[in-house]
Amino acid sequence: MDYRISEPVVGPRPEDALxxxxxxxxxxxxxxxxxVGKTTLVGSVSEIRPLTTEETMTQASAGVDDIAGIERKSETTVAMDFGRITLSDELVLYVFGTPGQQRFWFLWDGLFEGAxxxxxxxxxxxxxxxxxxxxxxxxxxxxxxxxxxxxxxAxxxxxxxxxxxxxIPDAVPVVDCDARERSSSRDGLLTLVRYLYALTTTTSEPR
Incomplete structure (x- = not known):
């Protein structure tokens, strides 16, 4: 029996190759x-087509998700966001965004593995x-x-x-960021990379 495929299968794009x-x-x-803008940040900074798991918020979430201050929000991440950004010829970052509602925080265990x-x-x-x-x-x-x-x-x-x-401890960097802007989001990620490098250098120094 023949089956019709309603949507074409989209393969990887050449520009997505590492x-x-x-x-x-x-x-x-x-x-x-x-x-707070996690999906926006991942989407703005990613050089590949970002993976998102956003779903439309329904009346069922009323009284469960606190939307005070973000009443215009209509979608929410239910699993994760994923993107990639190349910071240099040799270094690439895989960026994962977590769901914000506490009822989905059980997913953090998997997302943080290897981070x-x-x-x-x-x-x-x-x-x-x-x-x-x-x-x-x-x-x-x-x-x-x-x-x-x-x-x-704000x-x-x-x-x-x-x-x-x-x-926030004095050693932890605090930066301004516009999640809508790729350059600003990239700068935030670079700050994290520099901080991680500084921590590695400090802990590896002989005593």
């Missing part, structure tokens, strides 16, 4: 509360959503940096005040 010069691949994760570090994306309008996120990273011993995403109506706080409010 350059032959790449010798090192690093896995990093973008985490944060619900609606060297994380970017904690923060919405300055809802700082309280970041406490549990950073707490989980600290429990796992995952190095991270903090990136303050640019929302038009307040601007001095970095020193943010560190105090969120109890």
């Amino acid at each position: 350059p032959d010069s790449v010798t090192t691949a690093v896995k990093v994760v973008v985490v944060g509360g619900f609606g 060297l570090g994380a970017v904690v994306l923060i919405d300055a309008r809802r700082l309280e959503d970041s406490f549990d996120v950073m707490g989980r990273l600290e429990e796992r011993g995952v190095p991270f940096i903090v990136a303050i995403n640019a929302f038009p109506d 307040p601007s706080y001095p970095v020193a005040d943010l560190r105090e409010s969120l109890d």
Whole structure:
């Protein structure tokens, strides 16, 4: 019996191929509360067609997902986002975005396996959503940096005040980031890479 395929099968694009010069691949994760812009960041920075698992929010999530401050949000990540960015001829980053709702946090175990570090994306309008996120990273011993995403109506706080409010250690970099802009998102990831390198250099120094 013949079957008709409703949609054509799309294969890999030539531009998605990994350059032959790449010798090192690093896995990093973008985490944060619900609606802070993780999917936007992964999509803006990825040089390949990003993989997303966004689903339309329905009435069933009412009373379960707190959308205070993000009432216009209509879709949410239910598993992960995935993208790739080449930082040099030899180094490529695989970037995974996590779901923000706590009811999906059980998926973090798999997403963090093999990850060297994380970017904690923060919405300055809802700082309280970041406490549990950073707490989980600290429990796992995952190095991270903090990136303050640019929302038009978000307040601007001095970095020193943010560190105090969120109890961020002095050694942890805190940067501004516009998740919509590729260059800004790339700079945030580069900050994480430099921080991870600095940690490796410090721990490998003889005593």
